[in-house]
Amino acid sequence: MAKFTDDTKRRLDALIARYPTSKAALLPALWVAQEVYGGWLPPEAMQEVADHLGVPASDVAGVATFYTMYNKRPVANHRIEICQNVACMVNGADELIGYCERKLGIHAGEMTSDGGFSVERVECLGACCHAPALMVGSTYYENATEQTIDKLIAELGNMPSESVRPPQSQMPEQGEF
Amino acid sequence: MVGTPILTRDSWELNIVMSTQNGPDRPKTAAESADVNKVVSETKAAQDAGIPMVNLVVDGKPVSVPKGSLVIEAAFSAGSDIPYFCYHPRLTSVGACRMCLASVELEMFGQRRASIMATCTIPAADGMVVKTTTPDVKKAQNGVLELILANHPLDCPVCDRGGECPLQNMTISYGPPNTRFIEDKRRYVKALPISEHVVLDRERCITCMRCTRFASEIAGDSKLGLINRGAQSEVGPFLGGTFDSNFSGNTIEICPVGALTSRQFRFKGRPWEVKSSDSICTKCSNGCNIAVGHRMGEVVRINGRVNEQINEEWTCDKGKFGNADVNAPERLTAPLIRDAHGVLVETDWDTALSAVITNMQFVSENYGANAIAAFGTTSGTIEDNVLLGKLIHGVFSSSNLAYQLTQGPRRLPKATIVSVESAKHIVIVGMDLAYDQPMYYLRSVKAQRNGATVITVKTPSELAGANLTSESVVLVPDTLSASDYEAIQAISSEAGCDYSVLVSDANGYGPYLAGFDGADARVEDLHKGLSASEKANEVLNGLASGAVKHAFVLASDPVGTYADGQLASKAFSADAFVVVTSQFMNATAANASVVLPIASFAETAGTYLNVDGQLQTVDAVVPPRAGTRPQWQVLLELNARAGNPLPVFNPSDVLPAVLMQGGSE
Ligand code: SF4
Ligand code: SF4
Ligand code: FES
Ligand code: FES
Numbered sequence: 001m002a003k004f005t006d007d008t009k010r011r012l013d014a015l016i017a018r019y020p021t022s023k024a025a026l027l028p029a030l031w032v033a034q035e036v037y038g039g040w041l042p043p044e045a046m047q048e049v050a051d052h053l054g055v056p057a058s059d060v061a062g063v064a065t066f067y068t069m070y071n072k073r074p075v076a077n078h079r080i081e082i083c084q085n086v087a088c089m090v091n092g093a094d095e096l097i098g099y100c101e102r103k104l105g106i107h108a109g110e111m112t113s114d115g116g117f118s119v120e121r122v123e124c125l126g127a128c129c130h131a132p133a134l135m136v137g138s139t140y141y142e143n144a145t146e147q148t149i150d151k152l153i154a155e156l157g158n159m160p161s162e163s164v165r166p167p168q169s170q171m172p173e174q175g176e177f
Numbered sequence: 178m179v180g181t182p183i184l185t186r187d188s189w190e191l192n193i194v195m196s197t198q199n200g201p202d203r204p205k206t207a208a209e210s211a212d213v214n215k216v217v218s219e220t221k222a223a224q225d226a227g228i229p230m231v232n233l234v235v236d237g238k239p240v241s242v243p244k245g246s247l248v249i250e251a252a253f254s255a256g257s258d259i260p261y262f263c264y265h266p267r268l269t270s271v272g273a274c275r276m277c278l279a280s281v282e283l284e285m286f287g288q289r290r291a292s293i294m295a296t297c298t299i300p301a302a303d304g305m306v307v308k309t310t311t312p313d314v315k316k317a318q319n320g321v322l323e324l325i326l327a328n329h330p331l332d333c334p335v336c337d338r339g340g341e342c343p344l345q346n347m348t349i350s351y352g353p354p355n356t357r358f359i360e361d362k363r364r365y366v367k368a369l370p371i372s373e374h375v376v377l378d379r380e381r382c383i384t385c386m387r388c389t390r391f392a393s394e395i396a397g398d399s400k401l402g403l404i405n406r407g408a409q410s411e412v413g414p415f416l417g418g419t420f421d422s423n424f425s426g427n428t429i430e431i432c433p434v435g436a437l438t439s440r441q442f443r444f445k446g447r448p449w450e451v452k453s454s455d456s457i458c459t460k461c462s463n464g465c466n467i468a469v470g471h472r473m474g475e476v477v478r479i480n481g482r483v484n485e486q487i488n489e490e491w492t493c494d495k496g497k498f499g500n501a502d503v504n505a506p507e508r509l510t511a512p513l514i515r516d517a518h519g520v521l522v523e524t525d526w527d528t529a530l531s532a533v534i535t536n537m538q539f540v541s542e543n544y545g546a547n548a549i550a551a552f553g554t555t556s557g558t559i560e561d562n563v564l565l566g567k568l569i570h571g572v573f574s575s576s577n578l579a580y581q582l583t584q585g586p587r588r589l590p591k592a593t594i595v596s597v598e599s600a601k602h603i604v605i606v607g608m609d610l611a612y613d614q615p616m617y618y619l620r621s622v623k624a625q626r627n628g629a630t631v632i633t634v635k636t637p638s639e640l641a642g643a644n645l646t647s648e649s650v651v652l653v654p655d656t657l658s659a660s661d662y663e664a665i666q667a668i669s670s671e672a673g674c675d676y677s678v679l680v681s682d683a684n685g686y687g688p689y690l691a692g693f694d695g696a697d698a699r700v701e702d703l704h705k706g707l708s709a710s711e712k713a714n715e716v717l718n719g720l721a722s723g724a725v726k727h728a729f730v731l732a733s734d735p736v737g738t739y740a741d742g743q744l745a746s747k748a749f750s751a752d753a754f755v756v757v758t759s760q761f762m763n764a765t766a767a768n769a770s771v772v773l774p775i776a777s778f779a780e781t782a783g784t785y786l787n788v789d790g791q792l793q794t795v796d797a798v799v800p801p802r803a804g805t806r807p808q809w810q811v812l813l814e815l816n817a818r819a820g821n822p823l824p825v826f827n828p829s830d831v832l833p834a835v836l837m838q839g840g841s842e
Binding site: 046058059062 | 393
């Protein structure tokens with residue numbers, strides 16, 4: 001079932017206009033689609049992008065699955081993404097992930113049954129100097145400890161989702177890049 | 178890991194020396210040889226044609242290759258060998274597998290330096306010095322293969338590709354005999370069907386992207402893609418879909434491993450016991466060149482064979498999996514004759530053939546020569562038609578050789594398969610080119626990649642809005658009505674362009690070459706065009722009115738296929754004595770007095786004239802299915818029984834006779 005509205009299409013057209021070919025607008029177009037589809041990209045979303053950009057659907061799927069920050073499964077309201085790379089790992093990322101898993105009763109890569117939280121192992125967040133680092137939505141939590149986890153779960157529990165990244169406000173408008 | 182033997186660096190390096198049989202004489206699959214042959218012959222042709230060349234040295238041998246050739250191609254032309262997987266002479270380069278490493282020395286930043294490069298991505302340039310056999314190159318090749326094999330299941334004993342596998346070949350010639358990897362390999366569901374014809378084994382895939390490039394560049398439908406990345410990369414149709422393309426079978430052939438295999442051929446035999454014989458596909462008019470694989474008399478698979486004028490090296494799925502027809506259990510395997518109760522019952526050949534001749538003689542004596550009629554075949558060979566003409570016209574003196582091709586002009590198309598490739602504006606009227614004229618379609622994809630516009634209109638009247646110019650190539654099916662052809666003629670002649678009617682059957686014009694339908698044509702005449710004839714209508718009316726008492730229908734189904742279906746079914750429900758030769762039961766055969774079961778295309782010999790006028794002769798590949806006979810044998814026997822013994826048939830004898838003397842004499 002198509003979800004792109006006229007407004008979505010206008011946004012896509014504006015993106016397409018920035019590039020020499022419509023295929024080149026694929027990455028930002030997928031961000032828009034991910035937002036429209038509630039934070040992830042089901043095959044229908046990829047198909048809609050393909051149709052609107054005039055790019056084969058198999059190419060869209062290739063790109064969407066290549067990048068880990070496009071979600072291919074429904075996502076939790078709040079995605080706790082914990083860095084597992086070297087700096088964070090030596091500073092206790094694994095223990096932090098374990099704590100989070102036990103606290104929420106799920107494994108990394110899963111989400112809670114109410115769809116409230118998920119825990120994900122991610123690659124370097126660029127915050128190595130304050131390892132271990134994690135992020136929820138677009139908010140960073142550095143020098144994270146078990147208390148950080150407790151606190152953010154308690155605080156975010158009732159808040160609406162901010163799972164779509166990057167927030168549209170941060171996306172450059174016409175003429176940038 | 179207690180007890181797991183781990184190779185030491187020393188024993189590893191020692192093993193490199195053990196690779197055997199490398200170089201140009203290494204073991205090669207037919208496809209690998211075809212790749213090299215194509216490159217070498219194109220280089221030769223370019224040398225002769227005076228195309229701009231570049232000069233370089235490969236393994237000490239100077240070679241000059243057309244500008245734009247890749248280093249790997251220059252190496253082939255110089256007689257050297259470079260192992261490869263993702264390189265394919267008909268696909269763009271991606272450098273996905275890294276197998277083609279060789280040392281390339283060239284001028285860089287004012288200095289000559291040599292480095293190991295992927296030669297399928299580097300255009301050959303003047304002054305390059307390429308070395309393919311140095312210890313460094315060997316080590317690099319070993320390393321790449323060791324990495325490719327790190328995740329490859331090596332389940333060759335149960336792999337359909339085993340025995341004709343480029344990965345096996347490259348490994349024996351250029352690979353390490355051992356591996357240092359002791360980790361688990363990736364595991365997937367083994368045989369995943371991705372379409373009616375193709376099964377995918379992701380464990381075996383080496384992500385060379387040949388299949389995905391084929392889908393986007395050659396088939397033009399992008400029905401296969403690559404998802405995820407790194408070791409998780411998988412090939413497949415768009416998420417959750419199926420690989421429904423009319424060209425899916427080609428990916429099985431170009432996959433350099435057993436990742437894409439044929440569901441039909443699966444476990445039907447080891448490749449080395451499958452004999453391969455050259456043949457021509459007769460599933461449509463294009464006449465693709467094929468290699469029919471057979472094992473113990475059974476056709477088990479069909480592969481493409483190179484013919485640059487027609488199919489390059491591809492086939493469509495209709496042809497590729499066309500052996501289903503040959504092996505179909507529904508095939509007729511005994512002659513049928515109508516008994517006293519009016520029911521078709523099985524009989525033996527002698528009874529059936531003498532019933533046919535007895536009736537012909539009776540009719541000709543009692544009602545005159547023209548009470549006998551014959552319908553020519555567009556699926557059989559030219560020789561079949563000639564031999565039927567000899568019987569009906571030569572022996573029984575009937576002039577009723579009927580056959581109806583199309584309501585449009587009866588001439589070979591101006592637009593040949595090859596010519597479509599360089600067209601600028603292609604307009605297709607009322608057909609699905611990919612399914613109806615597959616090789617025209619593949620060339621139109623090529624043209625489109627070179628910037629041509631390709632449009633399809635549903636009806637002739639929409640042609641008016643197609644912006645025709647004198648350069649337009651208009652492709653039209655042979656199934657439209659007379660008024661449609663008039664409309665197309667009017668619109669295209671106004672634009673100053675021609676239009677090409679493309680026949681659908683393997684031998685669409687064959688009956689004309691044998692003197693059917695009032696024609697007594699040579700191939701040149703077909704290029705010019707034949708004048709209209711009412712013969713088929715005349716004979717059908719004669720049948721309907723009872724004037725024609727005996728009709729011999731050669732491997733065709735006028736009731737099911739003639740434009741005036743009503744007239745045809747009326748004609749064939751009258752009480753004439755009707756003889757039909759056929760591989761399967763059909764609408765015309767169902768009403769016949771005698772049905773003669775004939776051999777399939779793989780079991781008979783003869784000549785076909787393809788859609789754009791190319792004559793191709795084939796031999797039988799396997800013996801006919803028990804109970805059936807090749808049509809030419811049936812017709813020879815009928816001629817003999819009618820008192821016209823002909824010399825033993827040989828396609829190459831009959832054909833010149835047709836072309837030199839006209840058919841039916
Ligand atoms: S399936 Fe075969 S052709 Fe396709 S990428 Fe994998 S190895 Fe290459
Ligand atoms: S295009 Fe026609 S001749 Fe070629 S393989 Fe297909 S059916 Fe056979
Ligand atoms: S390693 Fe964790 S933020 Fe860089
Ligand atoms: S053949 Fe050159 S990288 Fe694959």
